[in-house]
Amino acid sequence: MSENTDIGHGFVPSGQLQLGVFFQGVNSGTVWKAPESGSQTDFESFRQLAQTAERGLFAAFFLGEGLRLREHQGRPHALDVAGRPDAQTMLAALAAVTNKIGLVATQNTTYNDPAHLAHRLASLDLISGGRAAWNVVTTDNAWTGANFRRGGYLDHADRYVHAEAFVQTAKRIWDSWEAEAISASETAATWSAPDSIRPVQHTGAHYTVDYEPRLPRTAQHRPVLFQAGDSPEGRDFAARQADVIFSAHPGLDAALIFRRDIVARTVAAGRGANEVQIMPASEFILAATPQEAREKQAWVRSLQIGPEQAIAYLEQFWGRELSGYDPDGPLPDIDPVVEETSETRGSGFHGAKARQLADQWRAEALDKGLSIRQFVSGKTSRADATFSGSYTEIADLLARYAAVGAVDGFNISPWLIPTGLDDIVNHLVPELQARGVYPTDYVGTTLREHLGLPLPQRAESSATLSHA
Amino acid sequence: MSTADHPRTGFLALELDGDGAHPAAWRAARHAPTELLSGVRIRSTVLAAESAGFHVATFSDGPVGPAGSDIAARLDAVQRAAFAGPITRSIILVPEVDTVFTEPFHVATQLASLDYVTAGRAGWLVAASGSEGEGAAVGRSAVAGAGRAAEAAAAVEVSRRLWDSWEDDAVIRDVDSGRYLDVDKLHYADFETDPDFPGEGYSVKGPAIIPRPLQGQLPVVAPAELLADGLAVGSPDSGVDAVLVTAPSLEELGEAVAQVRSRGAVSVIAELDVVLDARGQRAKERLAQLDAQTPWPSNRSRYVGDAAGLVDFLSELLATADGVRLHPAVLDVELDELSRLVLPELRRRGVLAPSTPETTFRALLGLGQATNRYATAGH
Numbered sequence: 001m002s003e004n005t006d007i008g009h010g011f012v013p014s015g016q017l018q019l020g021v022f023f024q025g026v027n028s029g030t031v032w033k034a035p036e037s038g039s040q041t042d043f044e045s046f047r048q049l050a051q052t053a054e055r056g057l058f059a060a061f062f063l064g065e066g067l068r069l070r071e072h073q074g075r076p077h078a079l080d081v082a083g084r085p086d087a088q089t090m091l092a093a094l095a096a097v098t099n100k101i102g103l104v105a106t107q108n109t110t111y112n113d114p115a116h117l118a119h120r121l122a123s124l125d126l127i128s129g130g131r132a133a134w135n136v137v138t139t140d141n142a143w144t145g146a147n148f149r150r151g152g153y154l155d156h157a158d159r160y161v162h163a164e165a166f167v168q169t170a171k172r173i174w175d176s177w178e179a180e181a182i183s184a185s186e187t188a189a190t191w192s193a194p195d196s197i198r199p200v201q202h203t204g205a206h207y208t209v210d211y212e213p214r215l216p217r218t219a220q221h222r223p224v225l226f227q228a229g230d231s232p233e234g235r236d237f238a239a240r241q242a243d244v245i246f247s248a249h250p251g252l253d254a255a256l257i258f259r260r261d262i263v264a265r266t267v268a269a270g271r272g273a274n275e276v277q278i279m280p281a282s283e284f285i286l287a288a289t290p291q292e293a294r295e296k297q298a299w300v301r302s303l304q305i306g307p308e309q310a311i312a313y314l315e316q317f318w319g320r321e322l323s324g325y326d327p328d329g330p331l332p333d334i335d336p337v338v339e340e341t342s343e344t345r346g347s348g349f350h351g352a353k354a355r356q357l358a359d360q361w362r363a364e365a366l367d368k369g370l371s372i373r374q375f376v377s378g379k380t381s382r383a384d385a386t387f388s389g390s391y392t393e394i395a396d397l398l399a400r401y402a403a404v405g406a407v408d409g410f411n412i413s414p415w416l417i418p419t420g421l422d423d424i425v426n427h428l429v430p431e432l433q434a435r436g437v438y439p440t441d442y443v444g445t446t447l448r449e450h451l452g453l454p455l456p457q458r459a460e461s462s463a464t465l466s467h468a
Numbered sequence: 469m470s471t472a473d474h475p476r477t478g479f480l481a482l483e484l485d486g487d488g489a490h491p492a493a494w495r496a497a498r499h500a501p502t503e504l505l506s507g508v509r510i511r512s513t514v515l516a517a518e519s520a521g522f523h524v525a526t527f528s529d530g531p532v533g534p535a536g537s538d539i540a541a542r543l544d545a546v547q548r549a550a551f552a553g554p555i556t557r558s559i560i561l562v563p564e565v566d567t568v569f570t571e572p573f574h575v576a577t578q579l580a581s582l583d584y585v586t587a588g589r590a591g592w593l594v595a596a597s598g599s600e601g602e603g604a605a606v607g608r609s610a611v612a613g614a615g616r617a618a619e620a621a622a623a624v625e626v627s628r629r630l631w632d633s634w635e636d637d638a639v640i641r642d643v644d645s646g647r648y649l650d651v652d653k654l655h656y657a658d659f660e661t662d663p664d665f666p667g668e669g670y671s672v673k674g675p676a677i678i679p680r681p682l683q684g685q686l687p688v689v690a691p692a693e694l695l696a697d698g699l700a701v702g703s704p705d706s707g708v709d710a711v712l713v714t715a716p717s718l719e720e721l722g723e724a725v726a727q728v729r730s731r732g733a734v735s736v737i738a739e740l741d742v743v744l745d746a747r748g749q750r751a752k753e754r755l756a757q758l759d760a761q762t763p764w765p766s767n768r769s770r771y772v773g774d775a776a777g778l779v780d781f782l783s784e785l786l787a788t789a790d791g792v793r794l795h796p797a798v799l800d801v802e803l804d805e806l807s808r809l810v811l812p813e814l815r816r817r818g819v820l821a822p823s824t825p826e827t828t829f830r831a832l833l834g835l836g837q838a839t840n841r842y843a844t845a846g847h
Contacts, residue, residue: 033643040639041679043554043585067573069654069675076654076675078647083634083679085581086574092547093585095507096555111571115605123544127507127551146673147573182502182541186495191539208607214532214541216505308646 005404011263011273013405017437020060020279020411021053021421025084028380031303031415032081038418040081048418050094053101056425057439059450060102063087067111068144072312079309088124095128102447103128104226106135109166111148115211118170121223122215130219130446135226138163160233162206167241169202169209174222175458176200176213220446221455239265242276243453246411250280251384255406277408284412285388286423297388300415301377310376317354327373331362395431402437477821478786479832481524481793482517489741489795491538492761496798505543507551514552518559520807521823523832527563530597538762546578553586557825560832562591567623568598568616569606573672576627583681588828594690596620615666617694622661624688625705626672629657631685632840633675655842684838687829692728701732709833710735718769725789735790735833741770743797744805775809786819
């Protein structure tokens with residue numbers, strides 16, 4: 001742990017943590033091979049996980065989005081969980097069977113129109129009584145664009161410029177109705193006050209909007225914004241626009257460094273030091289005793305990365321078939337040949353310098369005495385994102401995060417669907433409450449209230465702004 | 469097809485948009501205007517429709533009137549249907565979704581997802597918005613005439629292909645081989661618009677990002693006007709499963725149904741505006757009061773009168789139409805009367821299909837299991 005935990009810029013640790021749950025629906029983190037592994041598409045799986053999270057007073061339920069199915073060596077990837085529902089459609093259904101928990105939809109700025117996406121998010125926010133959030137993501141590859149009318153059109157360098165113009169347009173759409181636009185009574189002269197709705201126009205390099213927004217403000221004024229990009233551009237974008245960062249820095253030291261960086265960027269962007277919250281992605285493997293937790297973790301890892309997945313993982317970097325190699329033996333001695341078509345696409349692994357990486361990995365595995373399977377297991381499940389131990393020791397550890405303000409909470413990816421939150425809610429949450437770092441009830445009804453976020457200021461009234 | 473010897477049964481659909489079909493309906497609603505746009509409202513109306521015995525609820529979408537005059541707001545139709553899914557058991561939930569200014573890949577994903585959250589009770593009411601205003605919202609130009617039908621046909625084909633792009637048993641969870649999916653059962657959709665497509669052509673690769681819908685293929689419902697230039701009846705690619713029919717008067721509605729039926733073997737659903745005697749007031753009087761606030765332009769034929777007359781009219785209409793969709797002038801008021809006086813009597817006369825819990829839309833329409841275009845022998 002860092003000796004100096006001061007964040008600076010007037011940042012004040014809240015001393016509290018919030019939890020979110022991320023139903024991933026893709027990739028190797030979710031165990032599908034255990035007898036208790038449930039359906040990834042049945043509504044009951046989503047209902048059960050969301051209701052368990054709500055019983056545990058979780059602030060938010062997350063759904064991801066990937067707009068093209070992952071491929072491996074030119075075909076759909078066969079080994080991991082894949083195929084998931086549309087985030088907003090599922091969250092609208094979950095709104096009917098939950099009362100308090102926030103509902104976060106990951107949605108892409110590249111393959112949506114601002115007017116349509118802003119409208120749907122506002123709709124979800126109204127249907128859920130002010131519980132909606134948007135996790136803003138961008139994509140630039142033409143491979144994903146092949147599923148869309150407009151195809152691939154965005155340069156990598158432009159994606160945040162585009163995303164920011166998109167988000168600003170969405171905010172103007174959400175702010176376009178005056179606070180009391182709808183009449184209070186059926187005897188009013190009109191259903192909504194004339195001139196209470198501001199049209200939104202935008203003309204930019206990538207899209208044009210001329211729109212009369214069709215929904216009023218919501219109970220939390222507008223959806224909460226999450227953002228996950230970790231590049232300097234992504235961090236600055238979050239510092240200017242987001243309410244919460246879904247971060248990739250869960251270790252305590254790394255989380256503090258990240259917090260300082262974000263606070264500095266947020267203050268530089270003219271916002272308050274506490275205005276952007278941080279919830280790192282994480283995995284929890286818990287048990288009554290440390291020994292049991294260690295055994296459980298080994299079991300989970302063996303199910304997450306089976307022999308076939310270990311080989312397939314290396315194949316995407318080696319760019320060639322490696323099925324002749326023993327998953328329990330050393331890393332392949334042949335060199336990689338990486339071609340465009342041999343990557344596993346849709347998982348963000350492009351562009352590694354294959355030869356150099358292979359040498360480095362072979363040295364690392366040899367040094368630690370790791371087999372292919374052990375090595376890949378270590379690579380795919382980041383040690384710092386895994387909180388494994390007894391309920392009490394993990395509660396003690398999390399209380400330290402709260403005390404120094406390293407994070408505002410954790411976004412937990414359960415390794416089992418739909419029962420993966422049961423031990424967290426039944427055993428960890430009470431320990432956190434006993435330490436005074438976790439809520440004992442929902443403080444309000446909206447997501448903004450759960451997170452302690454202020455109501456946003458209404459965006460500038462200028463009707464026409466132009467951005468890239 | 470109807471025969472005189474065997475009294476046929478039909479289904480009833482109810483449009484749940486806003487406060488009712490009349491633009492001034494909000495003045496007669498049983499809630500404040502500020503309470504309209506909420507989950508609470510969706511819950512109460514869809515539960516009332518289900519317990520009244522309606523087989524289908526539809527959710528209109530698309531442009532709303534000018535700000536100020538009447539309701540200028542509308543929640544997303546797919547989301548309203550999705551919200552209704554887990555709290556209902558038998559009613560079929562059909563949102564209207566545009567095909568012109570939307571991304572077909574998103575529409576296909578949303579509707580497949582809706583089928584999961586409704587346990588196979590979802591359908592798609594195809595719209596082809598073409599207005600300048602709707603286009604301007606997304607930086608596109610107006611689309612008219614045959615262009616709209618062509619857009620609708622293309623978008624329906626994209627969905628149909630994507631819904632088949634996972635075979636039913638593509639998720640195998642085979643622990644022995646370590647495979648979650650059988651990739652031989654996943655297929656690229658490889659859709660491309662025809663060279664003579666009137667709008668800007670496009671392509672969609674696939675496969676879908678969600679497994680095949682529970683119904684295999686969601687039933688597609690389209691207004692008759694879109695059939696002429698694009699959507700086909702019974703085609704496996706862009707075919708529709710049910711057609712909405714309007715006529716300028718009650719007298720002409722039966723004939724219009726027969727005309728559409730002669731074009732092919734699909735379900736035909738007659739469209740009807742309804743104003744009933746209620747709250748001690750004659751229907752005509754109620755309508756006049758509402759019209760005095762805001763006129764009600766509608767291309768549908770309209771029944772204005774007492775419940776008994778509506779029962780007679782619907783009994784006769786359901787002898788030729790497979791279903792009738794009712795557009796209540798004021799949802800809160802008409803739904804009460806329909807529930808109390810109309811549906812029970814229609815049931816007693818034996819002209820309504822039974823309302824079945826855990827049914828599917830395909831079953832209601834008498835459609836068999838949807839064949840998968842990509843499934844090959846030997847799998």
